[in-house]
Amino acid sequence: MKTLRQYIKEANEKGVAIGHFNISNLEALHGIYNAAKKLNLPVIIGLSEGEEKFLGREEAVALVHTIRERDDYPIFLNADHHASFNSVKACIDAGFDAVIIDAAKLPYEENVAVTKQCVEYAHKVMKNTGRDILVEAEMGYIGSGSDMKDSIPEGAGILTNPDEAKKFVEETGIDLLAPSVGSIHGLIKSGKPHINAELVKEIRKTVGIPLVLHGGSGLRDEDFVNAIKAGISIVHINSEIRLAYKEAVEKFIEANPSEITPAKILTGAVQAIEEVVEARLRLFNEIK
Numbered sequence: 001m002k003t004l005r006q007y008i009k010e011a012n013e014k015g016v017a018i019g020h021f022n023i024s025n026l027e028a029l030h031g032i033y034n035a036a037k038k039l040n041l042p043v044i045i046g047l048s049e050g051e052e053k054f055l056g057r058e059e060a061v062a063l064v065h066t067i068r069e070r071d072d073y074p075i076f077l078n079a080d081h082h083a084s085f086n087s088v089k090a091c092i093d094a095g096f097d098a099v100i101i102d103a104a105k106l107p108y109e110e111n112v113a114v115t116k117q118c119v120e121y122a123h124k125v126m127k128n129t130g131r132d133i134l135v136e137a138e139m140g141y142i143g144s145g146s147d148m149k150d151s152i153p154e155g156a157g158i159l160t161n162p163d164e165a166k167k168f169v170e171e172t173g174i175d176l177l178a179p180s181v182g183s184i185h186g187l188i189k190s191g192k193p194h195i196n197a198e199l200v201k202e203i204r205k206t207v208g209i210p211l212v213l214h215g216g217s218g219l220r221d222e223d224f225v226n227a228i229k230a231g232i233s234i235v236h237i238n239s240e241i242r243l244a245y246k247e248a249v250e251k252f253i254e255a256n257p258s259e260i261t262p263a264k265i266l267t268g269a270v271q272a273i274e275e276v277v278e279a280r281l282r283l284f285n286e287i288k
Helices: 004-014 026-039 049-055 057-071 085-094 108-129 162-174 197-207 220-231 239-255 262-284
Strands: 018-022 044-047 075-082 099-101 134-139 150-152 176-179 189-190 212-214 233-239
Touching: 004 018, 004 134, 018 026, 018 075, 018 134, 018 262, 026 044, 026 057, 026 239, 026 262, 044 049, 044 057, 049 057, 049 075, 057 075, 057 085, 075 085, 075 233, 085 108, 085 233, 099 108, 099 150, 108 134, 108 162, 134 162, 162 176, 162 197, 176 197, 176 220, 197 212, 220 233, 233 239, 233 262
Parallel strands: 018 044, 018 233, 044 075, 075 099, 099 134, 134 176, 150 189, 176 212, 212 233
Antiparallel strands: none
16 A cells, blocks of 8 residues: 555645544544545544544554555544654654644744654654654644634734745755645634635745645635645645534434434434535545
């Protein structure tokens, strides 16, 4: 089977993007995988530090690796937004395929230092084990939390400078870059974030490595399409999945107040997540 690095390269060459979807339970994993398998597309499963704590680091590796080996399917696991070297190291050691060191809130030099430390450790493990591990880092402001926000945060206007991004990539040796190009984590109640596709194109040309779009939930379809055409190779979706899950569970319980069987209560949530993921994957890959 090809590596995640190879699938990203192919996506970039085709002008499409790989979907990255977060989970914190088995229902989300099933919904995401069902959609990806239906369309025969590679998919990345993400776990933030909070999601990892709830689901279990080793448990997540076992689940994703079991599906990959059982079905010979390109499903990969990413440590999404991990804030320290130790948390990144733990995920690499556990068997994650990719990691994100999120030190964008730190001063530039500190961001470079901890990111470089993660890259060097990943390279060491790759050399010793033969595994391929991708390291991603973030520059600029994308916000935090897959929650509902009343309005677009003021920080959304802080966009990544292409020349600074190039310097950062050269100093750290990262494989993937998550720039700030207009998107924000979470869902916005009032207003919609807008992607600066020209900035995406300029950053991609300047840094020379694949770009990742974070904060994809709630964006207009045309923003996704334009961003991918401009050079985005991976798109992160989380809040939309959480909302679909919540609404499906609430709807079932309201209609069936006496039901206590988790499998029956949660089946609709799996289907709701599958529908969201399928729609996004079709959009990211220009599938009608």
